Amino acid sequence: xxxxxxxxxxxxxxxxxxxxLVLAGCAVGPDYQRPRATGxxxxxxxxxxxxxxxxxxxxxxxxxxxxxxxxxxxxxxxEAITNSPDLWxxxxxxxxxxxxxxxxxxxLYPGLSLDPNxxxxxxxxxxxxxxxxxxxxxxxxxxxxxxxxxxxxxxxxRVRRSFRAAREQAQASAASYQNVLLSLQADVARTYFxxxxxxxxxxxxxxxxxxxxxxxxxxxxxxRGGADSAVDVAQAQTELSSxxxxxxxxxxxxxxxxxxxxxxxxxxxxxxSLAATTRLYQPPAIPIGLPAxxxxxxxxxxxxxxxxxxxxxxxxxxxxAYFPSIQLTGTAGVExxxxxxxxxxxxxxxxxxxSISLPLFEGGRNRAGVQRAQAAYQEAVAQYRSQILTAFRxxxxxLIGLRLLREQYEDQMxxxxxxxxxxxxxxxxxxxxLASYFEVxxxxxxxxxxxxxxxxxxxxxxxxxxxxAKALGGGWKADNPMMTNGVSPLRGAQN
Numbered sequence: 001x002x003x004x005x006x007x008x009x010x011x012x013x014x015x016x017x018x019x020x021l022v023l024a025g026c027a028v029g030p031d032y033q034r035p036r037a038t039g040x041x042x043x044x045x046x047x048x049x050x051x052x053x054x055x056x057x058x059x060x061x062x063x064x065x066x067x068x069x070x071x072x073x074x075x076x077x078x079e080a081i082t083n084s085p086d087l088w089x090x091x092x093x094x095x096x097x098x099x100x101x102x103x104x105x106x107x108l109y110p111g112l113s114l115d116p117n118x119x120x121x122x123x124x125x126x127x128x129x130x131x132x133x134x135x136x137x138x139x140x141x142x143x144x145x146x147x148x149x150x151x152x153x154x155x156x157x158r159v160r161r162s163f164r165a166a167r168e169q170a171q172a173s174a175a176s177y178q179n180v181l182l183s184l185q186a187d188v189a190r191t192y193f194x195x196x197x198x199x200x201x202x203x204x205x206x207x208x209x210x211x212x213x214x215x216x217x218x219x220x221x222x223x224r225g226g227a228d229s230a231v232d233v234a235q236a237q238t239e240l241s242s243x244x245x246x247x248x249x250x251x252x253x254x255x256x257x258x259x260x261x262x263x264x265x266x267x268x269x270x271x272x273s274l275a276a277t278t279r280l281y282q283p284p285a286i287p288i289g290l291p292a293x294x295x296x297x298x299x300x301x302x303x304x305x306x307x308x309x310x311x312x313x314x315x316x317x318x319x320x321a322y323f324p325s326i327q328l329t330g331t332a333g334v335e336x337x338x339x340x341x342x343x344x345x346x347x348x349x350x351x352x353x354x355s356i357s358l359p360l361f362e363g364g365r366n367r368a369g370v371q372r373a374q375a376a377y378q379e380a381v382a383q384y385r386s387q388i389l390t391a392f393r394x395x396x397x398x399l400i401g402l403r404l405l406r407e408q409y410e411d412q413m414x415x416x417x418x419x420x421x422x423x424x425x426x427x428x429x430x431x432x433x434l435a436s437y438f439e440v441x442x443x444x445x446x447x448x449x450x451x452x453x454x455x456x457x458x459x460x461x462x463x464x465x466x467x468x469a470k471a472l473g474g475g476w477k478a479d480n481p482m483m484t485n486g487v488s489p490l491r492g493a494q495n
Contacts, residue, residue, distance in 0.1 A: 027157020028323065029316020032309045035381055064469035065189050067284040068462075072274075073192050076265055080188045081181070083266025090180040097166070097173040104166035107159045110151035110328075118143040118339070143342050146333035146349070153328055153354075158320035165313035172306035178299035184264065186470040190463050191261045192274075197459025198254045199276045201452050205247045208448050212240040215427075215444075219437060232437040239441055243448075280458065283402060283465040297473025304387040308380035311373070318373040321366045324358040391471065398468030405464060409457045416454050419447040 065073050081087065118141070125137030154160055216236040223233050262272030330352040336342040359366065426443040429435035 027160060027316060028319045029157065029161065030312060032312035034305060034309070035384070063185075064466075064474055065185065067469075068189075068281060070281075073189060076192060076261070077185055077188055079265040079267070080184055084184055084264065085266060087177075087180055087184055090177040094170070094173045094177045097170040101163070101166040101170040104159075104163040107152070108154075108163060110149055113148050114146075115148055116143075116145045141337050141339070142335070143337070143339050144333065144335045144349075145342060146331045146335075149328075149330040151328045153326040155326060156320040156323045158317055158325075161313040161316040161320070165310040165317065168306045168310035168313065172303045172310065175299045175303035175306060179303060182299060182470055182474060186466055188261065188264050189466045189469075191257055191264060193281065193459060193462040193466065195254055195257045195261065195274060196277065196279065196281065197455060197462070198250055198257070200278055200280065200455040200459075202247060202250045202254070202276070203278045204448065204451050204455065205243055205250060208444075209240065209243045209247065211444070212236065212243055215440065216240055218431075235437060235441055239444070281462050282458070283406075283461045286399075286402070286468070298391055298471075299473065301384075301387050301391055304380070304384040308377070308384045311377040311380040314373040315370065315377055318366070318369040321359065321362075321369060324356050327355045327357075329353065329355060394471035395468065398464055398471050401464040402461060402468065405457060405461045409454065409461060412450065412454045412457055416447070416450045419443070419450045423447040 063074070063077065065077050120139060120141050122139040123137060125135055127135065129135040152159060216233075219232050219236040223230060258272065258274055259269040261274065262269045265272065330350075332348075332350040334342050334344075334347045335349050336344065336347045341347060423440075423443040423446070426435055426440045430437060430440045
């Protein structure tokens with residue numbers, strides 16, 4: 001019996017598919033190898049050693065804001081993670097790329113589909129016929145129940161490289177999500193500490209206003225007694241009004257930052273408020289050698305590296321267009337003119353065979369495709385190396401910034417102490433009639449400016465710490481954060 005049994009057909013298709021998989025062992029194009037970072041330093045300027053790392057961006061990182069031991073900040077960070085629409089959009093992009101990778105992976109396997117169809121056709125009596133044949137017009141039914149198989153024999157690796165490229169892009173999108181998450185967390189912390197710095201400025205200016213009110217009362221009292229001039233009264237009023245205007249300006253800055261923080265947390269500005277505090281924060285200690293993990297944890301570096309891997313796979317995909325495309329197709333099923341007889345054994349049908357498409361002349365299309373893929377890969381390599389250089393710069397900025405800002409802050413604190421003593425002496429000299437009120441104004445203004453600058457420098461230190469945590473891919477764990485609670489070393493600020 002020459003007819004094929006369905007099991008034999010299925011076995012034949014399976015053998016053909018297995019042969020195709022064996023033949024698909026080769027793949028044209030370069031295999032991806034991650035290039036080494038060029039110009040990597042032996043150590044950071046701050047003295048910490050550097051080593052080349054392996055991507056560890058997917059590992060669970062510590063919540064870097066916890067080193068500041070602030071429950072309000074921790075709550076805001078959780079709100080941002082839960083409610084941020086930008087973070088949600090980044091997550092959905094990851095889901096899209098993962099789905100694209102699954103679609104590409106499906107091409108690795110044979111496609112099997114059931115395509116039943118039925119029709120009734122009227123054939124014309126005037127249609128062409130063989131010589132001597134009788135031609136009649138008639139109508140007939142045709143019911144077909146086929147099981148169709150199709151499979152591309154991936155001799156040149158086009159399908160496999162397409163899947164690898166899609167998989168790398170999915171991983172790059174996951175790294176991009178981590179980058180959006182880290183940027184969001186850093187922006188929340190940075191904005192929060194900018195508000196806290198302004199709170200301290202408001203506290204200083206508020207105390208200055210109270211002091212200048214007392215000065216005004218003193219000058220007015222002396223003026224009424226004839227011991228002082230109207231110019232001194234006007235000067236005292238000017239200084240008071242100036243301080244009150246400074247306070248209004250700080251209120252405006254705080255309101256704008258508070259609105260920005262509300263957006264980061266996924267809330268409307270009108271429903272969000274943050275109570276003021278005069279807590280003074282100090283940057284926590286940085287563990288020695290911590291920057292060595294830079295390239296292992298930064299999601300932006302991992303994203304650039306995986307995009308580069310996807311671009312490398314695209315070269316092989318483009319080169320595969322030079323070679324024949326072989327499709328293995330097969331059909332097995334039944335066909336009958338009567339629906340009730342369709343499953344009769346005599347009505348079985350089958351077919352199997354490959355189809356080959358060989359590119360002969362494409363007008364330079366394939367060569368241009370390879371050139372484009374190679375140029376895209378070189379662009380990805382350049383972007384990867386640029387991202388590494390940016391990572392080095394970010395960490396260097398953070399390390400050197402914290403060191404120099406600490407020195408500047410300590411110098412400024414000494415200036416604050418000296419300015420406050422000078423202001424107290426000038427005020428005492430003025431009461432004794434040994435100094436003009438202009439001297440009091442100048443010394444008081446100098447003390448205020450130095451104190452505000454000290455708070456601003458401290459705020460810059462905290463923000464720089466946040467940016468360093470971001471540059472390191474998510475901060476570090478610290479058992480003993482260096483932070484002062486309660487009394488401020490500047491003006492006795494309380495929580």
